[in-house]
Amino acid sequence: MQSKLSLDQGLIEQARASARFVAEDVQSYIDLHTTVAVERAVCRLLGIDGVNADGVPLPNVVVDLLTEKGVLGQGAAWWLGGVMAETGLSPQEIAQEASLGKLDLTAPVGADADGIERALDAPVRAAMEKIAARRRRREQFIASHGGEKQGPWLYLIVATGNIYEDIVQAKAAARQGADVIAVIRTTGQSLLDYVPFGATTEGFGGTYATQENFRLMRAALDEVGEQEGRYIRLCNYCSGLCMPEIAAMGALEGLDVMLNDALYGILFRDINMKRTLVDQYFSRVINGYAGVVINTGEDNYLTTADAVEEAHTVLASQFLNEQFALMAGLPEEQMGLGHAFEISPDIKNGFLFELAQAQMAREIFPRAPLKYMPPTKFMTGNIFRGHVQDALFNITTILTGQKIHLLGMLTEAIHTPFMSDRALSIENAQYIFRTMADLGSELEFKKGGIIQTRAAEVLQKAAGLLREIEDLGMFQTLEKGIFADIRRPQDGGKGLSGVVPKQPGYINPFIPLMKGGWQA
Numbered sequence: 001m002q003s004k005l006s007l008d009q010g011l012i013e014q015a016r017a018s019a020r021f022v023a024e025d026v027q028s029y030i031d032l033h034t035t036v037a038v039e040r041a042v043c044r045l046l047g048i049d050g051v052n053a054d055g056v057p058l059p060n061v062v063v064d065l066l067t068e069k070g071v072l073g074q075g076a077a078w079w080l081g082g083v084m085a086e087t088g089l090s091p092q093e094i095a096q097e098a099s100l101g102k103l104d105l106t107a108p109v110g111a112d113a114d115g116i117e118r119a120l121d122a123p124v125r126a127a128m129e130k131i132a133a134r135r136r137r138r139e140q141f142i143a144s145h146g147g148e149k150q151g152p153w154l155y156l157i158v159a160t161g162n163i164y165e166d167i168v169q170a171k172a173a174a175r176q177g178a179d180v181i182a183v184i185r186t187t188g189q190s191l192l193d194y195v196p197f198g199a200t201t202e203g204f205g206g207t208y209a210t211q212e213n214f215r216l217m218r219a220a221l222d223e224v225g226e227q228e229g230r231y232i233r234l235c236n237y238c239s240g241l242c243m244p245e246i247a248a249m250g251a252l253e254g255l256d257v258m259l260n261d262a263l264y265g266i267l268f269r270d271i272n273m274k275r276t277l278v279d280q281y282f283s284r285v286i287n288g289y290a291g292v293v294i295n296t297g298e299d300n301y302l303t304t305a306d307a308v309e310e311a312h313t314v315l316a317s318q319f320l321n322e323q324f325a326l327m328a329g330l331p332e333e334q335m336g337l338g339h340a341f342e343i344s345p346d347i348k349n350g351f352l353f354e355l356a357q358a359q360m361a362r363e364i365f366p367r368a369p370l371k372y373m374p375p376t377k378f379m380t381g382n383i384f385r386g387h388v389q390d391a392l393f394n395i396t397t398i399l400t401g402q403k404i405h406l407l408g409m410l411t412e413a414i415h416t417p418f419m420s421d422r423a424l425s426i427e428n429a430q431y432i433f434r435t436m437a438d439l440g441s442e443l444e445f446k447k448g449g450i451i452q453t454r455a456a457e458v459l460q461k462a463a464g465l466l467r468e469i470e471d472l473g474m475f476q477t478l479e480k481g482i483f484a485d486i487r488r489p490q491d492g493g494k495g496l497s498g499v500v501p502k503q504p505g506y507i508n509p510f511i512p513l514m515k516g517g518w519q520a
Contacts, residue, residue, distance in 0.1 A: 003363055004445045005356070005455045011463050012364055015319050018466035023323035028473050029274070032279045034506070036193070036498035037275075038282045039063045039076040041244035044252075045127040045510055046091040046120070048079060049211070051197045052099040055457040058092075059245070060194050069106050073503035081116035081507075082108040091123055114506065124509045127252070134254040135291040142231045145337055145430055149179060151433055152397050152405035153369075154235070156422055159184035160163060161203030163213045167220040172419050174224045174232045177426045180257055180404065182235035183217060185209050190240025190269050191494060195249070209236050214253035235295070238283050239265050241495050243276070247283035251290035257336070257404070258287055262324040264297035266478055267486045272493035273478050282511065284328035289514035292334065295404065296321040299340030299373035301484040307342040307377075308350075311357055312461035313483055314339050319466060320474075322368070323500065325458045329515040332367035336404050340373035341393040345385075349450055351392055356411075358400040359445075364459075372397055374408030383410040390425065394432040399440040405429065 043059035050058050066072040066079060083094050086108040097103035111119070142148055156178040158169040163183075170181045186203030188194075199216060200208040207213060214236065221232040235257035239248045244261070250258055262280045265271040287294055298314040298321070305313065318337045319384045325335050339361055343350040361370055375389045390408030397405050407425045409417045417425075469477045481487035 002442070004443075005359055005363055005452050007363060007446070007455060007459055009361065010021075011459055015316070015459070015463040015466050016323070018463070018470040019316075019319035019323040021470050022466070022474050023061075023327050026277055026324070027281070027327050030278050032502055033274070033278050034066065034073065034075065034500050034502055034508070035244075035275055035278050035495075036063050036072070036500070037242055037279050038244050038508070039066070039072060041248040041282060041286070042076050042508055042510065043080070043091065043095070044075065044245060044248045046096045046123045047127070048091050050092075052096075055197070057194050057197055058095040062095050062105065065105055071106055071503075072505065073500045075502070075506045075508055077120060077507050077509055078116060078505065079105045081120040082111045084119035085115040086109035087324050107439045110520060113507075116507070120509055124513070127510070128513060131251045131286075134251065138231065138254065138256065138291065141225070141244050145230050149230070151437070152402055153179040154426060154429060155180040155182060155371075155404055155406040156426075157182045157184050157406075157417075159206045159416055161186060161205070161207055162201040163199055163216055164201065166207050166230045166492065167217060167358075169419060170217060171220060171224045173422055174221065174228060176420075176423050177430060178232070179230075180233040180487075181217070181221060182233055182257070182259075182406075183207055183209070183213070185237040190237070190265060190271070190455070193498065195242050195245050205340060209249075209251060211249040214255060218254045223423055235259070238287065239297075240269060241265075241271060241275070241278040241279075241498075244282040244286065247286040247290075247292075250292060251286050255290075255292060255360065257293045257295060258283075259297065260284065260287060260294035261297040261338070262321050263478070263483060264300060266353050266488050266493070267484050268297075268300055270488065270493045271503035272496040272499070273475060273488055274499050277474070278499060282326065282508070284325055285511055285514050288325075288328060288330035288334065293336050293369055293404070294325065294330065294334060294335040295371045296338040298338040299342070299371075302340050302342040302376055304484045304486065307340075307344070308347060308353060310459045310484075311353075311399055312465055314357070315360070315458055315462035316465045316469070317362075317483060319462070320364065320469075329517075332365070333369070333451075335365070335368040336371040337361065337365055337368050338371045338373065341375050341396060341408075342373075342377050343358070344378050345389060351396075352450045353454050354392075354396055355399065356451045357458065357482075358396050358402060359451070360455040360458060362400045369403035369471075371404040371406065372402040373406050374412075376408075376412055379408075379412035381413045383414075386410045386412060387424070387428065391428055391432060394429045395436065397429075398433050398436045399443065401440060411438070420496070439471060 184206035232257035238258035
């Protein structure tokens with residue numbers, strides 16, 4: 001990509017090197033620890049599903065039993081493999097027997113590491129093949145329907161609380177032109193340390209993320225995709241206390257996009273930083289293998305911090321999210337690094353600053369399918385001004401080559417969008433994308449002008465911040481409140497008790513296989 005901003009490439013490399021150092025430092029902690037959510041994800045990948053008589057998910061039952069015995073640090077796969085080698089039972093049968101108190105998960109001691117590995121081989125490969133088949137199906141569908149869409153993906157949300165009503169609205173949005181349907185998750189689910197089971201019809205501000213809901217919505221979008229002659233992507237939230245579990249469920253059910261940030265849960269949900277950083281690693285390993293595009297949440301910083309003064313924290317976080325993703329084996333082409341159009345309309349030349357930020361992200365992360373969020377903070381309920389703000393946001397997207405374009409709604413700050421609101425927003429975006437399709441390639445920016453100067457300033461401040469984080473380390477950085485003006489203690493927040501040191505012989509059979517790379 002030819003630079004329009006004349007960015008200092010040495011400074012970009014310096015910032016990237018600092019972010020890499022920080023990620024490697026955190027990885028040294030991750031490699032020594034697991035969590036209850038990681039081990040529940042392993043259980044799910046091995047085929048354990050359903051609930052017991054009390055409605056407790058069986059993956060939770062298995063992990064809780066191992067936690068009570070103080071042996072989870074060996075890995076759920078170790079103990080399940082041992083029972084399988086001795087009894088010949090499947091992981092699902094083992095979980096059911098254990099939930100009834102008929103089987104002690106830690107009783108078998110005869111199997112050695114080789115025997116456990118042999119016992120695990122069939123369910124591990126079955127899971128890998130199911131995920132691979134989902135990915136192949138997606139890629140074949142796209143190839144057989146004209147190839148990947150050029151230009152931005154139009155991203156629309158549904159949030160009724162009822163999966164069946166979500167399906168009605170999702171189909172309507174797809175027919176109106178949406179390329180990605182995001183099913184907003186019910187308020188508070190990120191703080192549940194379990195995944196609800198089955199189809200759900202009651203949620204507040206969104207719908208529960210469950211494997212059955214994933215299956216139902218995937219089937220619905222496949223149906224409308226066949227009718228429309230194009231692939232419709234499905235997005236959900238791979239975050240919170242069940243981050244790796246939801247990644248596993250999404251991979252098994254054919255989701256395409258996942259909200260998956262290394263820091264979001266720490267900053268905005270007060271989930272313990274150690275728990276989140278371990279969980280995000282395995283979730284991204286899974287997403288990488290499944291071909292899922294992750295969306296990161298830097299846009300949220302600007303809901304609590306000023307978009308002009310703190311723009312460099314967005315860029316610094318993008319550098320960090322990139323490096324954490326690379327550590328997990330997730331390629332750049334699946335990194336939907338986030339940012340947002342959130343400068344106050346009252347700021348003189350604010351649009352130029354927005355353009356500078358978006359172009360800077362595009363040039364620094366040229367392979368990433370950047371996720372661009374619409375104006376929300378300064379939407380007032382004036383639908384006419386709001387529609388204009390959204391139009392300026394749409395213009396920035398097409399001029400700077402953003403990929404995942406979350407449509408702004410003229411009724412933002414009034415109510416959950418009506419289907420008619422979505423139709424107007426799609427019409428707005430499609431008109432601008434069509435009439436300005438190649439305008440970006442026709443424009444150059446004034447040398448030393450406002451746009452170039454703004455981008456250079458943001459990059460310099462981001463590189464300086466990353467050097468500071470390199471010196472402090474990630475844990476102390478989060479304690480100091482450098483991101484989004486939010487301070488989090490290392491040993492505070494939710495979920496720390498679910499972090500477990502790994503014991504000698506620990507196994508998670510999926511990490512080396514999934515990081516080994518995708519084979520079509």
